[in-house]
Structure formats: structure tokens, C-alpha cells
Amino acid sequence: MSLSKRDKELIWHPFTQEEIAPEVIALQRGNGAYLYDKKGKAYLDLISSWWVNLHGHCHPVIAERIYQQALKLEHVLFAGFTHEPAVTLCEALQKILPQPLCRFFFSDNGSTAVEVALKMAYQFWKNKNQFHRKTFLSFKGGYHGDTVGAMSAGIDSGFHSVFSELCFAVDTIPYPETWDHDPDVVEKEADALCVLEKILTLKGDQISAIIIEPILQGASGMRLARPQFINACIAAVRKYQILVIFDEVMTGFCRTGPYFAFSHTEVIPDFLCLSKGITGGFLPLALTVTTGEVYTAFLSKDWKDAFAHGHSYTANPLACAAAVGALELLQSSHCQRQIQVIITAQRQGISFLKQKNLPISKLRSFGTMGAFDLNSSQESIVFQSKCLKEGLIVRPLKTTVYTLPPYVITQEELKECYEIFARIIETC
DSSP states (O other), X not given: OOHHHHHHHHOOOTTOOTTTOOOOOOEEEEEBTEEEETTOOEEEETTXXXXXXXXXXXXXXXXXXXHHHHTTOSXXXXXXXXXXXXXXXXXXXXXXXXXXXEEEEEESSHHHHHHHHHHHXXXXXXXXXOTTOOEEEEETTOOOOSSHHHHHHTGGGSSOGGGGGGSXXXXXXXXXXXXXTOTXXXXXXXXXXXXXXXXXXXXXXXXXXXEEOOSEEOTTTSEEOOHHHHHHHHHHHHTTTOEXXXXXXXXXXXXXXXXXXXXXXXXXXXXXXXXXXGXXXXXXXXXXXXXXXXXXXXXXXXXXXXXXXXXXXXXXXXXXHHHHHHHHHHHSHHHHHHHXXXXXXXXXXXXXXXXXXXXXXXXXXXXXXXXXXXXXXXXXHHHHHHHHHTTEEOOOBTTEEEEOOOTTOOHHHHHHHHHHHHHHHHHO
């Protein structure tokens, strides 16, 4: 029996309707930007395996760091103990973060990084004896993960409606999605800010925090907002002392060009949620980074003021060692040059599609991401299937086709991908 058929007998896959899904592809190995099946066919990983892979599959530097760490210390509980990889990672991150972001809380995935930030924000006000601050603000289309708090914050993402009765209430603001040559962006931004002002006037002093995917909403379709809109939103909420959570689970680690997407804005958040690319795609790890002011609010002689949250594999030494290696690679001049190459190639690819006058819309690129929209979800299914036959891994978000490749992809490879996209679109 083939591996795919053995899988079918046992495994329940994520984000999959198992009744109608095609047979899974059994992969044997990875190298660089490519994955290989058991027959040796190569697949170019254009979405970095759900946005986690920064430096290519099986990068030897990260693999060696994990191996060497496994010979020393594989794991230890992180209450009452520490270890070199955890401290080294936080020291390295502190050097590339604004000074106020100076306290690091470990967890193990993007959802939990967000959950930690939401709980910290809520308890921050409790510890300050401001018991009336019980609610949150988010944006329509924002996706923040699949735990209950993260689902509540992302209830309008289109992923969680079946669980709506489990979630706590969150006020949502329209998201002024924009793209290249969008004539209505200023009007959309004004409308969104008007809604925000009405919410703040009504209940601004009851809100704990606002959560945002800065600049780029991921799972709802690679939706862009202008930095000046983010600036205006945060200026408005800070008049009411509302805490700011930036969910950079996807956008962190140079996906938008600089190390973090908030660098495009004038904002330093109170909480920064990081995961996905932090270990280069090797192991699960997440961080919620916050300020000294927030941290201090949890210090007292009374246990009830402590942040009673943790995970069995908090700050796993193997994952931290991988993250240290991944960050060193990211900071290398070679990787930074390669990121600029990808940014240019994405712009050129989107420009190429525009010139072809294809039946697509909302063409856009930002940092290392390029995207466009097809006319229907059915077209997306056909498009994805044809890409797989061509050896290209894409996974459209409803009608949105995007690429967010590992930083080892070449300009020529991306150029060829856009040429293949054009041919496929012409036949869809």
C-alpha cells in the first residue's frame, strides 16, 4: 500500500474537507526551495509551507544547531530554570527590536502567541484595578489563530463561524483593503476610521486592547492596508489608553522587507506576536514580546497578580537553538541581498501579469509577497491543481493566489513561475 493510501486510512489533515479532497502527495525529502516526492518529482514551495520556511528546506546550519543542542539538553521545564539558547535568542531579538519591547514570553505557535497577548492585556488592567476594561477591538478579515481567544479576535475572518457561540464578543472595524491603482482607498480608510471613532466614543474606556495584523492580513487573502491608516487607528485608540497588539506571526522576519512589518508604521506596539519563520521552519516556537510597563504590572507579593500561563514545551532548547541559527542566517548580508532580489522579482512578476491583460484583479505586491485574485473559488481549485502538475506548490485563499517563497528562491525561478501562472490563467 502506498504512503498516501496508508495516510488516508489514519490521518485527519488540517483545513481539509476529507470527503472531497484529492489524494495527498507523499513527500520524501526537501532541499532549498524544493520538495521531492517518492518518484523524485520536484515541487517549488512558493508558500514556504504555510509561511514558516525562511531559508529553504533542510538548511544545514539550522540542522547542525539542532543536532549539537540535542547532545547537550533536549528539554527542561521553563519554570524555575533557564538555558543558553533561550537567553541568546532573546538577546539577539532585543538588538533588532525597539527598546520598549524588552520582555519575552515563550509559547509554541502563532495562536498561543496571540492568546498570551490577549490574556496579558486583559490581566494588565485587572492588576491595575481597572476592572471595566473587558473587551477587545479587531479588524474585519483579521485571522489570529484557532484557540478560543484568537478565534474571538478573528471571528470575522471567515474561518470560525461554527464556533461563534464559544467566543467572547469583540468589536470589529472595517479593513480598508487596497491594491495597486486602487481609486477608492482614501474613502475606505475614512469610513473605517469613522466606525472606529464611533466605537471609541461609545466604549473606549472599556476596551483592553486592539489587535492588528500590521499592513498585511494573511489568511483572509493577503489584504493590504496603507501604513498611514494603521498610524491613524493607533493614534485614535491611544487617546483612550488602549493597549496595542501587533500579530506578526506571518509578517515577522523580513516577509515585508524590514525585520518586522510595524517598521513601515510610526507605531511601537505594546505586544508583538512572533512565530512561523522564527525557527526557519524546523520546529514549533513562538514569542509574545511586551514592554517593561506591562511586565511590571504583574509583579507583586501576591500570586494572583502573576501571569499563570505556560506550555509543556515552553522555550524548548532544540527550537530555541534552531531559532538562533535562523536569525543569524537572516541577518547575514547574503540573505538580506536575497530578500531585496525577491522583492524586485515580485514587483516584476505582478507587472508582467498586468501587461498580459488577464482576467484577474487586485494585483499587488508588498515585500516578498505577490498576489492577485481570480474570479471564483472554483477557478482557484483548478489553478492549484494545474500548478501542482507543473511542480509549483500554491494554496489559494478563496480567490486569492499568492506567493511567499523561502529566501533561497532565485529571481529566475520566480520569473518562470509568473510565466507559468499566465499560461494557466489563460486556460482556466
